[in-house]
Amino acid sequence: MEALAVRLSGFDSQVEGAIRVIMFYDTLMRRRVDLPALARASAGLAECVAGIRLHGTGQAIRMTPDGRQAPAPPPPASGTAPIVLDAEEIGTVWLERPGPPGPLDEAVLDRLAIAAAAVAERYGPAGTTMADPALVELVICSDSDEAARARALRLLGFSAGLPVRVAAVRSQLPLDQVGSLVCPARPVKAALLADVGVLLTTAIDPALFPAGVRAGIGAAGSPDRSWRQARTALRFTTRCRPVVHHDDLGALALLAHVPQDTARDNPDVAAIARLAGTPEDLETLDAYCATGALRRAADVLHLHHSSVARRLEQIGRTLGFELTEPTGLMRARLALTAWRLLDD
CATH class of the missing domain: 1.10.10.2840 (PucR C-terminal helix-turn-helix domain)
Incomplete structure (x- = not known):
């Protein structure tokens, strides 16, 4: 690759620069860097602030060329590119260059987006409880095809083949706090859909729901079926019985119909x-x-x-x-x- 870059540089310095950008990111991916390291290296290469955001977490990673976190608030981006995985946009990368974009910014953004998609697929989203409502809705919607549901689950950090349990929650407490309490040792993702909170997890302890929270819990398995069960169970909650598991309703669940x-x-x-x-x-x-x-x-x-x-x-x-x-x-x-x- 280096020999090819040297040969092409005699024809076009822009081509040489683009190839060196590609080589730079190839090296980063061989080192299996995470998203903060990817943003830090990109900022050093571009000599300006570089940012990465995944829709599933909502958290922005912004690094300066000297390797530190960039101060807030961010200025307008000088260039952006979508992070695409399996034909779906899962996030955005950008550069914050004062003045007009540099001659290689487009190449940097293109390779940064590709690298960020690879990192997201390898490591999954950051360890946060709150998730993109659109992804959660895709998981629990009965109209979603299985391929789209599987992609959404993977982007939310759930391994393929694991049964997912859904809980429907009404709470005055922040939903991420509730999720962290009831699933302290398991991955959990939360999102608010309309007036009902949704928790996605592989296992949940009903005894850990805090006081004042009402929750219906569906059976593990198909997320869309578990969601329907969770919504039904939520309707059966009372002051004396604030948490209801659908499996415990038995024939009483028929009353919902x-x-x-x-x-x-x-x-x-x-x-x-x-x-x-x-x-x-x-x-x-x-x-x-x-x-x-x-x-x-x-x-x-x-x-x-x-x-x-x-x-x-x-x-x-x-x-x-x-x-x-x-x-x-x-x-x-x-x-x-x-x-x-x-x-x-």
């Missing part, structure tokens, strides 16, 4: 709707249905069991059946669950 008009017309569900006008009664019924025992419900409510017994007796009259009987408890649980699923 009952037409809402049918549910509203049911006498038991209509009675729960009337009861909802008294939050104290609804809270008592919720605690009793969740625990299945008067004294345990009293513990949850921090009340004496005789007070809870009086409330349940009054609630039973409102509903029209005896709550302390097994059949009555089952009817109350089903009606309360069906009512919660309305308009959810």
